[in-house]
Amino acid sequence: MDTVEYDLLVIGGGPAGSCAAATARQHGLRTLVVEKCAFPRFRLGESLLPAGNRVLQQIGVWPKVEAAGFVPKYGAEFHRSDGSGEKKVVFSRSLIPGLDRAFQVERAKFDSLLLEHARECGAEVRMETAVTSLEATADGHRANLVGPAGASTVRVPWVIDATGRESALTSEQKRTLDPSPFPKRMAIYSHFHGVARAAGPEGGNILVVRLEHGWCWLIPIDAERTSVGIVTSVQAFRAAGASPQVYFEGAVAGSPKLRQLLRRAVPVLGFQVTSDYSYFRRDLAQERLVLVGDAAGFFDPIFSSGVYLALSSARLAAELVGRAHAAGRPLTAREQRRYTRAVKRHAGVFQRLIAAFYDDDAFDVFMCEEIPWDLKPGLTSIVAGHADLTWPLWWRYNVFLTVCRLQRYWKIVKRPVPAAENSADQALPGQAAH
Numbered sequence: 057m058d059t060v061e062y063d064l065l066v067i068g069g070g071p072a073g074s075c076a077a078a079t080a081r082q083h084g085l086r087t088l089v090v091e092k093c094a095f096p097r098f099r100l101g102e103s104l105l106p107a108g109n110r111v112l113q114q115i116g117v118w119p120k121v122e123a124a125g126f127v128p129k130y131g132a133e134f135h136r137s138d139g140s141g142e143k144k145v146v147f148s149r150s151l152i153p154g155l156d157r158a159f160q161v162e163r164a165k166f167d168s169l170l171l172e173h174a175r176e177c178g179a180e181v182r183m184e185t186a187v188t189s190l191e192a193t194a195d196g197h198r199a200n201l202v203g204p205a206g207a208s209t210v211r212v213p214w215v216i217d218a219t220g221r222e223s224a225l226t227s228e229q230k231r232t233l234d235p236s237p238f239p240k241r242m243a244i245y246s247h248f249h250g251v252a253r254a255a256g257p258e259g260g261n262i263l264v265v266r267l268e269h270g271w272c273w274l275i276p277i278d279a280e281r282t283s284v285g286i287v288t289s290v291q292a293f294r295a296a297g298a299s300p301q302v303y304f305e306g307a308v309a310g311s312p313k314l315r316q317l318l319r320r321a322v323p324v325l326g327f328q329v330t331s332d333y334s335y336f337r338r339d340l341a342q343e344r345l346v347l348v349g350d351a352a353g354f355f356d357p358i359f360s361s362g363v364y365l366a367l368s369s370a371r372l373a374a375e376l377v378g379r380a381h382a383a384g385r386p387l388t389a390r391e392q393r394r395y396t397r398a399v400k401r402h403a404g405v406f407q408r409l410i411a412a413f414y415d416d417d418a419f420d421v422f423m424c425e426e427i428p429w430d431l432k433p434g435l436t437s438i439v440a441g442h443a444d445l446t447w448p449l450w451w452r453y454n455v456f457l458t459v460c461r462l463q464r465y466w467k468i469v470k471r472p473v474p475a476a477e478n479s480a481d482q483a484l485p486g487q488a489a490h
């Protein structure tokens with residue numbers, strides 16, 4: 057047993073943990089990061105949002121991300137299952153400057169790069185080391201660790217919990233959840249070779265195809281591989297009584313658009329499943345502990361908001377901790393409440409868009425290319441991840457959501473006539489056949 061003292065313990069070395077550690081180092085905190093896995097390790101969440109670039113710049117890792125050879129992502133495309141309609145979101149047409157592009161990343165590589173950056177900023181990083189329990193003390197926390205060298209104990213004034221969704225590290229605080237606005241959903245996914253891509257810069261776009269019970273993502277993660285996942289309700293999956301792979305193949309076979317995109321696709325990874333991933337903890341901060349990233353909450357991946365929210369919450373949390381540490385005091389009740397509200401306000405912007413996506417009428421409005429009143433650049437900014445609703449964005453977003461609600465009663469936007477099956481089977485102009 058050894059006892060070492062640091063100012064801050066960051067638990068988890070994903071994007072949230074690395075960003076928190078790099079920020080804490082900017083505030084001069086002696087920081088220890090513990091990560092239970094050996095890196096590189098697989099993670100979902102390969103499509104980044106332009107709004108996250110600012111945080112990557114603030115922590116100084118942006119030049120390394122730019123130089124890493126990730127696939128540039130200039131926009132997002134949304135398709136109807138039968139190929140009868142599509143909406144292209146081009147980030148450079150957003151209302152907010154600086155949101156022109158993001159990257160599609162292989163998370164194993166991206167997360168390693170971020171964690172290495174935290175180390176270069178001066179954080180001590182212990183890999184294959186898990187925090188097995190955490191006890192509150194009068195002036196901070198005592199954490200029990202198990203790593204390659206055995207068990208140890210660390211006493212710290214501050215803890216940032218960045219343990220993600222699948223953490224075994226529970227606490228009373230993490231057990232109390234907000235009521236979920238969404239039904240239980242699951243994702244079945246793999247990596248493929250041979251998925252059809254547009255030629256040129258558009259080939260880096262994320263493609264989202266809406267299906268009867270959910271949707272499908274197609275994310276190009278390098279020149280060959282595309283991450284493809286089907287999201288469905290747990291109820292629909294159970295009712296089908298099929299294995300994940302058979303369910304996946306059935307969903308592809310039932311969608312002319314997916315059949316066209318995946319007709320030459322070959323899986324290069326086993327099919328994997330993750331379920332029930334939408335939740336939000338009620339309180340995200342205590343006097344000396346803050347939850348960040350997925351450890352705080354996560355809604356639904358349609359709009360690729362997870363890594364952005366992980367980075368932005370981690371940055372905010374570590375700045376709060378840095379300031380309170382310098383003042384020699386714990387987080388005040390007001391700071392705790394404001395942090396919780398700020399993170400949920402950002403997540404709530406995506407939550408309303410997610411709810412619109414799953415609603416048949418609102419989806420018709422979302423897909424409308426000719427949406428009036430100059431709403432489009434506002435919506436583009438939000439799809440690019442800009443969740444700070446300044447007035448020009450706020451009014452556009454609220455008019456959009458109002459039109460979505462009205463669409464239920466008056467069909468303001470027309471739904472396209474379903475395309476003939478064989479028309480979507482044709483290669484689209486600009487689409488390279490693999």
Ligand SMILES: Cc1cc2nc3c(=O)[nH]c(=O)nc-3n(C[C@H](O)[C@H](O)[C@H](O)COP(=O)(O)OP(=O)(O)OC[C@H]3O[C@@H](n4cnc5c(N)ncnc54)[C@H](O)[C@@H]3O)c2cc1C
Nearest residue numbers: 068070071072092101103186187220243349350357362363
């Ligand atoms: C189906 C699906 C698709 C998604 N697609 C996208 C997408 O396209 N774009 C996007 O931005 N987001 C996406 N996400 C969300 C994204 O995966 C997460 O939001 C993101 O990974 C959160 O980062 P994090 O750092 O909070 O957690 P993680 O990346 O999960 O990192 C947490 C780390 O903590 C470590 N850890 C856990 N417990 C302990 C412990 N006790 N001790 C030490 N270490 C510990 C883990 O090993 C892990 O490395 C998707 C999610 C799902 C479910």
